[in-house]
Every structure is written in C-alpha cells, then in structure tokens.
Amino acid sequence: MVNYIKRRKSRITEIGTLKIGGDYPISVQSMTTCDIKDIKKTIKQIKQLEAVGCDVVRIAFPDIESCHLIAMIKKNTHIPIMADIHFNHAIALEVMKYNIDGIRINPGNIKKELQIAHIIEEAKKKNIMIRFGINAGSLDKNILVKYHEPNYEAMVEETIRLINYLEKINYHNIVLSIKSSNVMDTIKANEIIAERCDFPLHIGITEAGFDRKGTIKSAIGIGILLYMGIGDTIRVSLSGNPEKEVLVGHDILHSLGIRKRGINIIACPTCGRCQVDIHRIGQKIENSLKDIQHPFSVAIMGCVVNGPGEAKVADIGIAFNKKEAMFYKKGQLVGRCSIEESVQKIIKEIRSMSYKVK
Numbered sequence: 001m002v003n004y005i006k007r008r009k010s011r012i013t014e015i016g017t018l019k020i021g022g023d024y025p026i027s028v029q030s031m032t033t034c035d036i037k038d039i040k041k042t043i044k045q046i047k048q049l050e051a052v053g054c055d056v057v058r059i060a061f062p063d064i065e066s067c068h069l070i071a072m073i074k075k076n077t078h079i080p081i082m083a084d085i086h087f088n089h090a091i092a093l094e095v096m097k098y099n100i101d102g103i104r105i106n107p108g109n110i111k112k113e114l115q116i117a118h119i120i121e122e123a124k125k126k127n128i129m130i131r132f133g134i135n136a137g138s139l140d141k142n143i144l145v146k147y148h149e150p151n152y153e154a155m156v157e158e159t160i161r162l163i164n165y166l167e168k169i170n171y172h173n174i175v176l177s178i179k180s181s182n183v184m185d186t187i188k189a190n191e192i193i194a195e196r197c198d199f200p201l202h203i204g205i206t207e208a209g210f211d212r213k214g215t216i217k218s219a220i221g222i223g224i225l226l227y228m229g230i231g232d233t234i235r236v237s238l239s240g241n242p243e244k245e246v247l248v249g250h251d252i253l254h255s256l257g258i259r260k261r262g263i264n265i266i267a268c269p270t271c272g273r274c275q276v277d278i279h280r281i282g283q284k285i286e287n288s289l290k291d292i293q294h295p296f297s298v299a300i301m302g303c304v305v306n307g308p309g310e311a312k313v314a315d316i317g318i319a320f321n322k323k324e325a326m327f328y329k330k331g332q333l334v335g336r337c338s339i340e341e342s343v344q345k346i347i348k349e350i351r352s353m354s355y356k357v358k
Contacts, residue, residue: 003257008229010200013173015129016080016101018055020175021200021232025259027055028249029202029235030242031084036066039073045242046077051291053261054246056233058082058104061091070098082131089115096122102129104177107162108138120171129173134159135206136180152185156192163197174199175233179206183221190230200232207237214238215248222252247290260295263350266310267300274302276320281343288347294357296350299328308333316349318342 010021020027030049034041036059046057061067061083073081080101085092087109095103103123110116123130136150139158147154155178166174176199178189186205194201205221208214218236225231236245236252253259267282268274282300299310299317308326311317317328325342327335329349337345 005227005256005258006229008194010198010232011172013129013175013200014127015056015082018080020129024232026226026231026253027233028053028246028253029056029058029082029233030054030245030249031058031060031235033242036061036069039069042069043073043076046073046079046081048243049246050077050079052243052246053250053293054079054242056080056082056102058084060084061095063088064091064094067091067094067098070095070100074099085110089119092119093122096126096128099126100128102131104131104133106133106135106138108135108140108158111140113165116165117169120169123173124171127173129175131175131177131202132162133177133179134162136182136185137206150180150185151182152180152189152192155180155185155189159189159193160196163193163199166199172199175202176200177202177204179204181205181207181217183217186221187224190225191228194228194230201230202233202235203231204235204237210239211244218248219252219255222249223256226252226256226258243290254295262292262295263289264295264297265300266297266314268302268306268310270302273305274320275322276302276339278302284343285346289350292350292354294354296353298346298350300346315353316346318346 012022013020018027032042032045034045036042049057057079082102082104083095083100084104086106089110092103092105134155136155139150139154143154143158159178178193180186183205190201190203203222203225205217208217222234234249236248238245250261254264263286265282265286267278270278278300297314299314301310301319308319311319311328312331319326324336325339326333327337
C-alpha cells in the first residue's frame, strides 16, 4: 500500500514501556468506565481492552484512598496505566508514590501555578509522563470572557500559554491534548498547535456521543488530522463499552494505511440478488475474531456478481449463491460448503492462520 501521509515530527516521550511520538507507531488509548474501587471489575475491563489492542488505559482516581489500588492493577495487567486527575492536585502527587506510568491533568481545573509546578517537580523525579488536556468544556474563565465561547481560538490561546510555561521550566516529558466535541474546532486548534510546538499530540473528539454519530464524528476528526500528519496517539470517545473505542481506533488507523491490526471485513451492501443475511454473518465473524491481532482481510459477498472477484483478493473469502458458499483462500477456490457451515469454517481458518504467524 502506498503511504500518502507524511507524519509531523514530534518529540519522543515515554509512558511505562510505550514510546509516543517520533516514528513510533500511533498508539490507541481508552478509559475504564467502572469505579476503580471495584478492583475485580477494573482489572477485568483492562484485560478486555488489552485483548482488543489497547496500548494505554486511563483510569479515573476520584480520591486519595483509591491510589493504593495501583499496585494491584499493575500486577495483574500489562499495558501502561494513566491516572486521570481533576481538581485535586494532591491526588496527582499521591498516584506518583505508587509508580503510576502517567498522569493526565487539566490546567483548566487545576488552576494554581504552584500546584502544577509541584506536580511537574515530582514527575521529573520519577520520569512520569504528564498529559495536559485542554478541553473546550473546561477552559479558563478569563479566556472564555475574551472569546465569548469555547471555540478553537480560545483553546489555542490556553494551549500556547501552557506551552510557554513548559518551555520556560524546561519540562518535556509530556503529551498535549486539545479536544472539543466540535469536530472543526478540534481540527483547527490541533493544526495551529502542531505548527507551534513539537510536543506529541493526543487527538480525538471529546464526548463524541453514541455509536453511529460518535463513530462518524471521531472518524472524520481523527482521520483528517492523521491525514495531515498530526497525531501521535488517539482515543475514540464513545459512550458505552470501551472495547468499541479501541476497535474503532484501530479501524481508523487501518483505513488510512497507518497501522494494520486485526480483521478487515469486506462485505457487500446487499441488494435484491442476495439470498443470505450478510449482516448477521459478518457480525458473527467480526465479533468472534475481535481478539485477532495479525491483519487479515475477509470478504463476505452475497452473490456471484462481485463475490468471486472480491473473495479472490482477500486472505479468506466466501461468496454465496442460493444453495451454498464458495470458499476462497489466498485467491484460490478451495472448496464449497453449506451456508450454515460457512461462518464456523471462516472462524476456524482465520484462527489457524493466526496461530501460524505468531
């Protein structure tokens, strides 16, 4: 595949064992949705996120008492853990005592410069990455007075003020995040900041919404920025199961040819010629194989018009007619089976191929 994207050169930062920025792969992040004090559920959710390709997981720490759970979480999981801190800078200081991999703070709600300086001082000692999140929903009130609304200009001004401060104190182990629920404001603000500094950028559309609209807004906003070469790590912010955030994130990267992981389903939109339930078949295959990490293309075609052609260019392909399914592997017709048998045949074959490439 031709690489059409020239990626912006950014500094390299580290969170745990993961490097962000430079030429390192664009990472996919998500966030747990359960109360951290339900430790079993928290660990289970992180493991589920790991299984579908999450590179960094963020956890909300609501109080000082929750910080002691970090050791247990890290013992039972593998990906870097980022603590999400709001309002109370003491929680940021506390999580660092337990060797958290990274912290995320919002200068819009931890406003005192001395408190931010104290967080940075402690982070320097332990080389803990800080992600500074500039969100349209929590901008400094003086900036909002100036611009009357949380637009891209307001986000840019607050971000540049932060950059100037970070450059003054010579602190660089950071990632910047400039987000809005407005797609165009997010794109414009990140475009300007990408020209202003070389800090790694975490991109996404915050509070994007539910499945359909949230996925579309995220794909457009994140996709445009990535095509412009902007973005070192991403999160698709969807209301619901965080596993879907990770899967959609990888799909966005895959569609741009940036990073390939997992199953790529090629499926016909169906028409009057189709004699099978392509949606049901495709959903069952996709859901059964969401843990597969190696990239495979699977063509699921509903009739013989384009079916054999698409099936031949996929790793695994199946084309249906009224009575049976034609089964293709690496472009060759290798057999036929009943419609009922076809789903399990594809799942079994992909798992076998995945095992061989490990």
